[in-house]
Amino acid sequence: MTATVPERPIILRRVQMSAAAWALLCESTSATLGLHNEQPAGAQAAPLEEEAAAAAWAELNSLDISPGPGEVKRQWMGAVALLLTAPITVTARATYNGVSTTSVLGLRAGRGLAAHQRHLSEREGQGTVITGSEDSMEITLFDEENVWGAAARLLPPLDVVRAAAKAAPLDAKPPAVLGAGTDPATLPEPVASLVNDEDANITLSVVTAMQGMPTRIWAGMWSVKDDRLYSVTTRVSETPELRLTEVPAGHIANELVFAVVGAHDALAAAQKEEAK
Known part of the structure; x- marks a missing residue:
């Protein structure tokens, strides 16, 4: 047996x-x-x-x-x-219900360590201002294969945010586009609610850094309103744009896991080049 x-x-x-x-x-x-x-x-x-x-x-x-x-x-x-x-560092920032959080997760050799802190925050105009930080840190050790599970528990307690990985469908709804000259008062729903009164906001970044290679950065942002998740992207050009695209629950996990895999690929390529 x-x-x-x-x-x-x-x-x-x-x-x-x-x-x-x-x-x-x-x-x-x-x-x-x-x-x-x-x-x-x-x-x-x-x-x-x-x-x-x-x-x-x-x-x-x-x-x-x-x-x-x-x-x-x-x-x-x-x-x-x-x-x-850590050659790979994940940074997560989130705001939900008047509380903002900062989490930094370092990944190396199959292990990870996360440092997490909560902050008090207030809405100011169309943004959020941190007014203070708690005198408390949560430090957690985890296996890298569980990077999403370790990160998810530090994000807002919403199903659409913490869901397991799921890619956005190819036939996703077209994004709502906001140009630099857009008047906030004329925004249609759900864009108006997202800009003026979102329920939660999450930003993630994955930084890959190793001596002898240029630093590689990936970043993503999401907004939540009424149990719906939206990916927020920007385009910097002569006519800057902000795009809001509704995505399924699990999109955050999917993007983070792919970003970490990409970070490992970049490290492996750099090490292979260095060994020549």
């Missing part, structure tokens, strides 16, 4: 910590390993005051991440380094 091997969970490890503790963890890892990277999500640019640093080290110790001030356990240093040096 063959024993059934249980499936690995999407999230292998999840830890909640203060923004200060996360900043200190990243700073210590960078210093120890000699890394020179931009600040990850939630990390503070300014160094912590002595008292705040002591409190952050105590917090990391209580989470079993640090054995003592100035020290980080090897497995955690490796996990944080994964994010700081």
